Amino acid sequence: MLEIIRQRKQSIVIKIVFIIIVLSFIGTMFLVWGKGSDGSGGSRGYAAKVNGTKISVEEYQSAYQRIRNMYQQIYGQSIPAEMEKMLNLKKVALDSLIDNMLVMKEAKKMGIKVSKDEVAKEIAGMSTFQKDGAFNFDLYQQLLRSNRMTPKEFEESQKNELMIKKARQSVKDKATVTDDEALAQYKKENDKLDLEFVAFAPSDVIDQIKPTEAELKDYLQKNQNEFKTPVKVALSYVLIDPASMAAKLSVSDEEIQTFYQKNIDRWQGKDGILPFNEVKDKVRAEALKQKAAKQAYELASDTLYKNAKSGDLSLIARQLDLKVQDTSLFSVATPPSALNGEAAVIKKALELKQGELGGPVETAKGIYILKAKERKEAVVPPLAEIKSEVEQKTRTAKSVDLAKQKAEEAAKQLAAKAPAKTQSTGSFGYSVKGDIPVIGNSPELMEAAFKLTSAAPAAPAPLKVGNRWYAIRLKARTEAPRSEFDKNKEQLKKTMLPKKQEEALAAWVKDLKAKATIEVNPALVAEK
Structure with missing residues (x-):
């Protein structure tokens, strides 16, 4: 399995799987291999406090090291410092510990129970404790001893883990995909759009800018390092x-x-x-x-x-x-x-x-x-000596603001259906990559375009693609046959459901965090 992942590690799908695996693993080890905090914070203080309950530095460091080891297994090599910084593994580890502590407390409030039989079944199914395909009690005890845990402690942690899983699943089970949501997705995937747009780049408007002496002095004062x-x-x-x-x-x-x-x-x-x-x-x-x-x-x-x-x-x-x-x-x-x-x-x-x-x-x-x-020494020359350079940079800076301003005015005109000189993209379908004829590549503009309707045909604000601002309006929409949607509606809803469930779970955890009092150890933040 690891070899397959290594071979395909550039795949976006695989990268998403990585994140799911890693987060699940972190959640498990918090409860399985760490004993949790009794409020004392361990011998080395605390990594974070969640509603007054401490996550110890030892728990955090253990979580971080395990997630780091997992990525090393996945990539088949040690992780370069720049990649570790990009992945932000320390933050992932700490956030996961915080999330699981909050979910655990919420699970208790929800009245979620886990029986002894469920715990036993869960442990017996772990390949770690199996020999020749069956649970081996001697191996089980040996591995727990090597990790300085008693069966009672481990079984309690498994009970807690199952409570977290049940709490998360109960939230996901409440998520549904409505007919309107399925129709919107169907239309996005199958309709064809033709947009009309007005675009402005700084180079289009720079000749209109004539900065005053006061504006030149102001720019020089605010950007002295550019002219030293x-x-x-x-x-x-x-x-x-x-x-x-x-x-x-x-x-x-x-x-x-x-x-x-x-x-x-x-x-x-x-x-x-x-x-x-x-x-x-x-x-x-x-x-x-x-x-x-x-x-x-x-x-x-x-x-x-x-x-x-x-x-x-x-x-x-x-x-x-x-x-x-x-x-x-x-x-x-x-x-x-x-x-x-x-x-x-x-x-x-x-x-x-x-x-x-x-x-x-x-x-x-x-x-x-x-x-x-x-x-x-380095000095800022008087304005008189560098006036042409300051003027050019002032005009360049102001042209960016002016291009956006003109695009905003154009967006208002398009929304009001006022006459405007526009260009057209021609007909195109939805693309995850965001490739739009004439305009270029912009997933953000693509998403905005497919939300336009005949009732609200214009985007309320311009969108930037490269260095150019675009005000867009729906010129025409060729709708896919509704009969195809009716025929495939239920299958489409099933396809959309996992994403909807994950979104619901993420929103739930985000809400728990928003309501909680979370304090991260300042020394730990500085270390990052």
């Missing part, structure tokens, strides 16, 4: 080339052998690790290069430390027998050619205060010691 000049620095630096030191150094046979052993993976050949004797010259060269780089860094660090208070880069250069090199003012986006590719140097340079020494910074080129000879 970048931080700039003019740098002086010296560069120590480790290669120049390598000629004065040597490495012993012991140092070469040690370097070979510490970096054994570098000497990989077709048939494995190459013997030391075959690569000895290469090892010597690499060991010498590393030794020179280490000594160059130590020399730079020691010299910088001794002269840090003076702030005199020229003095440092003389002590190292190097020349000071200079750059003009530059920003992170416009580094001087001499520092192309030296991201670490540029980053450090832009952190320095004017006149401050910095480093050493080691790169592939060598070891840098830096000094910021001049620094210009």
